[in-house]
Amino acid sequence: MDGLYGDSTRSVKAVSPEEIPGAPIAAPPVPAAAYHIPSSEDDSLDSYGRYHNPTWRQLESALAELEGAAAALAFGSGMAAITSVLRALVKPGATVVVPADGYYQVRRYATDSLSRQGVTVIEATCAEMVDAATAADVVLAETPSNPGLDVVDLHHLAMTCRNRGAILVVDNTTATPLGQQPLSLGADLVVGSATKMLSGHHDVLAGYVAGCHTEQIAAIENERRLTGPILGALEAWLVLRSIGTAGLRFERQCQNALAIAMTLHSRPAVRSVRYPGLTDDPSHEIANRQMKRFGGIVAVELENAAAVHSLVHNSELFVFATSFGGIHSSVDRRARWGDPVPEGFARISAGIEDTDDLITDLEQALG
Numbered sequence: 001m002d003g004l005y006g007d008s009t010r011s012v013k014a015v016s017p018e019e020i021p022g023a024p025i026a027a028p029p030v031p032a033a034a035y036h037i038p039s040s041e042d043d044s045l046d047s048y049g050r051y052h053n054p055t056w057r058q059l060e061s062a063l064a065e066l067e068g069a070a071a072a073l074a075f076g077s078g079m080a081a082i083t084s085v086l087r088a089l090v091k092p093g094a095t096v097v098v099p100a101d102g103y104y105q106v107r108r109y110a111t112d113s114l115s116r117q118g119v120t121v122i123e124a125t126c127a128e129m130v131d132a133a134t135a136a137d138v139v140l141a142e143t144p145s146n147p148g149l150d151v152v153d154l155h156h157l158a159m160t161c162r163n164r165g166a167i168l169v170v171d172n173t174t175a176t177p178l179g180q181q182p183l184s185l186g187a188d189l190v191v192g193s194a195t196k197m198l199s200g201h202h203d204v205l206a207g208y209v210a211g212c213h214t215e216q217i218a219a220i221e222n223e224r225r226l227t228g229p230i231l232g233a234l235e236a237w238l239v240l241r242s243i244g245t246a247g248l249r250f251e252r253q254c255q256n257a258l259a260i261a262m263t264l265h266s267r268p269a270v271r272s273v274r275y276p277g278l279t280d281d282p283s284h285e286i287a288n289r290q291m292k293r294f295g296g297i298v299a300v301e302l303e304n305a306a307a308v309h310s311l312v313h314n315s316e317l318f319v320f321a322t323s324f325g326g327i328h329s330s331v332d333r334r335a336r337w338g339d340p341v342p343e344g345f346a347r348i349s350a351g352i353e354d355t356d357d358l359i360t361d362l363e364q365a366l367g
């Protein structure tokens, strides 16, 4: 039935608790460190705050619903979710593939921390992912990649992993579950940062894991209990509250991102633009097959760092800030963070402002 609904309806339904007469329509947050234990000492009840929380469960059911997963687990940040999955699934002596052109801290964690524990780490770009997977036990893919917005053919990658018996984990942060559903394309697990579009207001950090295999989810949940990278109940509630408007916000962000990409594309001073929704983008064909929407991020290369600074300085609507997926449009110069990109490379995140206002502002800021 839910498959028949549009994304805004699904977002609203995902955060709607069971209808109980007299109960609030919106689930209230439940901050709790310890719970009353019955004399039967029943293990299935909530007992301690590092193990259980009713607000996590509300959020996890919303996330599972949006990802098309059987279960989801909430974490204190995207990195907490990703590193917990890797710790739970990657055994000493195993080979893990991580994105060479994806989120830089995942790569750093793998090379600094996992390789010290006898794990072989292979870094592969989107284009190299399928080949690299033929030698792997666990593959972490990111598509579209952050910040370059290259795309991996997820169905092809999932088939390759399946033939080899490797576990495929997909970071769905940039696409969002409203843009693409990796589990339906054959991935075993999805990880994501809910700090970005899902929370969407630049005011909370959160992460999640979603999947369909009970043993994998149980192993990751056990890792969360033991190491404690948990999400506060109030933060879980903020994300939950935001998910209700995710469909609406994301639709506008995707519309704004396409308009921004087309405007930049038409400018001779712009060296290159990547957006999987542009019909002449090298990723468009695969993106069009596996993505429902092309996302709210545009990657652009201007002449140099000064050109990025001047764009931000001359704009009234784009803020100079990192992260993406929030209500404000923003510009981040990624070389600042050590991403392997040119000095004039900027990741632009489309906010929810009116499209005409953003484009007018961008055109005057480009001069």
Ligand SMILES: *Cc1c(COP(=O)(O)O)cnc(C)c1O
Residues within 6 Å of the ligand: 077, 078, 079, 080, 103, 142, 146, 171, 173, 174, 192, 193, 194, 195, 196, 205, 206, 207
């Ligand atoms: C931001 C981001 C992360 C990390 O998420 P945090 O919530 O900042 O820990 C992981 N992967 C991708 C693709 C990201 O953009």
